[in-house]
Amino acid sequence: MNAPVRLESLGQLGGPVTAEPIVRFERVSRSFAARRGNAAVYALDDLSLEIPRGEIFGVIGRSGAGKSTLIRLINGLERPSNGRIIVDGVEIDALSERELRPVRRSIGMIFQHFNLLSSRTVFDNVALPLEVAGVRAAEIKARVEPLLDLVGLADKRNRYPSELSGGQKQRVGIARALATNPKILLGDEVTSALDPETTGQILALLADINRHLDVTIILITHEIPVIKEICHRVAVLEAGKLIETGRAFDVLTKPRHPTTSNFVRNVTGVELPADLARRLRPEPAPGHQAVLRITFTGSHATAPVISRLTSILGIDVNILAGRIDSIGGEPFGALLVSVPGEEVTRLATISALAALQLKGEVIGYVA
C-alpha cells in the first residue's frame, strides 16, 4: 500500500488565479520554407488564442493540423515566423536561448511514448530534471518521493521502465514532468498509446493534479474522449488555423464548424438503428410517425421527458435510441423518439419540449 499523498509538500498550492491568460498567441504564424519545388508550409496560420490560467485546455485537430507546432511554440522549441507568444507574462518569441531556460523549467512535458531512460530506475527518471538543474541530492529525494506517492508508484521506485506497464510508464512521465514544479504541463497525445481503462486512470490523475497543484494543463490530441473527459476548454485546429474555441461542453454539444461536428459525432451523437435509418423519409405522409431528436443539456439532462410529454400532450411517445453522458462532469444527452406525424402533433411536441427547456427537431418520418 502506498503512503497517503502529501500534496501540500509539492508546493504551488493556492497560487493567485488572475484573469491574465497563462498563454497568449497573438496572430502567430509558423511557416516552413519551400523545398524541392514544394510550396512553403504554414503549420500555423495567423492564429490568435488565449489559454486561461489554471484550466485543462485541449487542442484537437487531425494529423498535420498544427498541434505539435503549437505546443513546441509554447516551450520555445519552435520560433514563430510572425506574431507574439506570451507565456506567463513573458514574451518568449523575443528571448534568447539562454533567457528561455527558466521559462522552459516552468513548463513540464508529457509524451505519447513516455520518453523514459531505460537504464534509469523510476526514481532516477523522475529525478533527472532536478539533477540537470543542479539540485542537491537531499532536496531531490524530498521532491521525488511525494511525487511518486502522488502518481501511485512509491512501491516501484527501484524498478526499471521495462518492468512497468504502459500506464505506469506514463505515471513516471507525469511525475518527471512535475519535478521542477512547473506552472504549465504540456501533453502530447498522452493517452494515445494506452488502453481505454488506463486512459481513464491517467486522465483522472491529470484532473487531480490540475485541481490540487494549480497547474495549467494543455493537451494536444486527436481523440475527442480526452476533451470530453477532462478539458474545461478546447481549441479546434485545421490546416494551421483556429476554426473553433470555447468551453468544451459548448463546443462538443453545439459545434459550429463541420470539422468539429465530424469529430464529435461518435461521442455526443446518437444514431437510429440501421433498419429505421434506411426507412427514414424527408417528407411527412398520412399515417407516418415523425422522428424527433431531443437534446438535453445541463440540469435538464435528467428531466423525465417522456412521461411529461405523454401527460402534457396525451400522445404515445416511442423511444428509438438514446444516450445520456457527461462532458467535463456536466450531463448531456440525446434521445430519438417517434410521435404521431400530423403537423399539429409535431408542433405541439416541439413547443412542449421548448417549455421543458429541451431542444427538439424533426429529423424525418417513418411508416
Ligand SMILES: Nc1ncnc2c1ncn2[C@@H]1O[C@H](COP(=O)(O)OP(=O)(O)OP(=O)(O)O)[C@@H](O)[C@H]1O
Ligand atoms: N520541420 C518542419 N519542416 C517542414 N514542415 C513541417 C515541419 N514541422 C511541421 N511541418 C508541417 O506543418 C504541418 C503541421 O505539422 P504538426 O506536426 O504541427 O501537425 P500535428 O497536428 O501535430 O500533426 P500530427 O497529429 O500528425 O502530429 C504539417 O503539414 C507538417 O508537415
